[in-house]
Amino acid sequence: MVIFVDMDEVIADTYGAHIEIYNKQFSENLTLELCNGNEVWRMVPPERQQSVRDHARNRGFFRNLKPIKNAQVVLRKLNEKHEVYIASAAMQFPNSLEEKSDWLDEHLSFIPWQNRILCGHKHILLGDVLIDDRSYNLEKFDGRTLLFTSPHNIRTTGFERANNWLEVADKLL
Amino acid sequence: MVIFVDMDEVIADTYGAHIEIYNKQFSENLTLELCNGNEVWRMVPPERQQSVRDHARNRGFFRNLKPIKNAQVVLRKLNEKHEVYIASAAMQFPNSLEEKSDWLDEHLSFIPWQNRILCGHKHILLGDVLIDDRSYNLEKFDGRTLLFTSPHNIRTTGFERANNWLEVADKLL
Structure with a gap:
């Protein structure tokens, strides 16, 4: 998958x-x-x-972000079982591109460069599952979508939701 | 398309x-x-x-590349008729990421950030045509492929080929 x-x-x-x-x-x-x-x-x-x-x-903003709770441990297990890609709509912020690559090197080094995507539109992605906090990315994806809960989307309805990474593990491991 | x-x-x-x-x-x-x-x-x-x-x-290498002959004029026309995305396997070189974004701003400013992709594997791209100089990218793409001629690939066989941008125009405009 x-x-x-x-x-x-x-x-x-x-x-x-x-x-x-x-x-x-x-x-x-x-x-x-x-x-x-x-x-x-x-x-x-x-x-x-x-x-x-x-x-x-601002330079440094993306480089210094804290990982979301349990993301690393669950992604490591997902990556053993499935083909996992990180896909960020980062092209909007050119200053973020190298910082995001460095962040992944530090926090998710088991995801190789071949499996990292910095993009804009996400409906050009060909795969089975998209986990995203933005409903406009999920709406156009051709596959199963999981709306990852974030403060800004708690009132959004109409999507299968993962409230945290343990719920992602339950659904996909 | x-x-x-x-x-x-x-x-x-x-x-x-x-x-x-x-x-x-x-x-x-x-x-x-x-x-x-x-x-x-x-x-x-x-x-x-x-x-x-x-x-x-080296810093600056990708920022200072010259555009390939006729790429800009043909891409501008392609972009009027089709949905064009730039897709570069740039994640291998983190130093290239912002330089590639800046290069596109200078040379192909009509391609917005939403249509720019810096990635690794290209078989995760969902679309109709992939134009690439590397046969290993074309082999796994689910769609029409055009091998763009480069000195390193002139002996490669088994792919529809575009020798230059005027040939791309003939095929896709």
């Missing part, structure tokens, strides 16, 4: 990093719980929204 | 750059014609082969 796995908010904690950077910069106390159901940048005052949206353009 | 187009030796002149850098470094007169039928690094004395193979790891 060929399985494609998104990076941001599925294996790398982008959302948490946005909150951490925002809280530090503005001495605030935003939390994941407060953000539930929303994009993080919508949860800050209008005059600070662009600052949050620009985090992703 | 969804068309995937490789970068190195199809739209960007990697082979010519290898020869240019080698000739400059060693004061030699290697030419494309002398290399016909071979990988460029095989055409230099054994003690210099690693130096040539390492070109691709």
Whole structure:
């Protein structure tokens, strides 16, 4: 089975990093719980929204993301049983490309370069499963889709959902 | 029609750059014609082969490649008629990733980030046509394949071939 796995908010904690950077910069106390159901940048005052949206353009942002809980251990097992590819819509942020490659070298070194994809549209991927936090990626994928739960998508309906990596293991191992 | 187009030796002149850098470094007169039928690094004395193979790891190598003749004008027309994606097996060289994005911004700015793919294996691409200079990429692609002629592949048989971009235009426009 060929399985494609998104990076941001599925294996790398982008959302948490946005909150951490925002809280530090503005001495605030935003939390994941407060953000539930929303994009993080919508949860800050209008005059600070662009600052949050620009985090992703800062050098180092993607390189320093924390892995999502249990992603590494479950992906290692998935990779023994299936053909696993990491597929990130990273081309939007050219500064992220090498950082994402380095991040994978550090945190998921068992996924070789041949199985890493930095792309835009994901409907050009040919395989069996796509795990992603964005419904617009899942909608057009020709295969089984798993919506990985992230604060911004908790109100999204109509997709098979994995709330965490242990649930992914239950479904695919 | 969804068309995937490789970068190195199809739209960007990697082979010519290898020869240019080698000739400059060693004061030699290697030419494309002398290399016909071979990988460029095989055409230099054994003690210099690693130096040539390492070109691709040097910062700036991919950013400064010249476009292949007529690639831009034909791709612009193809892009008006079809869904064109650039697909480069760039993950092998992390230093190349941002350079390739910048190169596309300069030379093929009409291909948006959503239609750019930096990957490894290409058999995970879902579409109608793959234009590539490497037979191992074409062999596993599920669709029509065009072997784009490069000095290293002129002896390869068994594939529909495009010798240049005007031939691609004849076939796909």
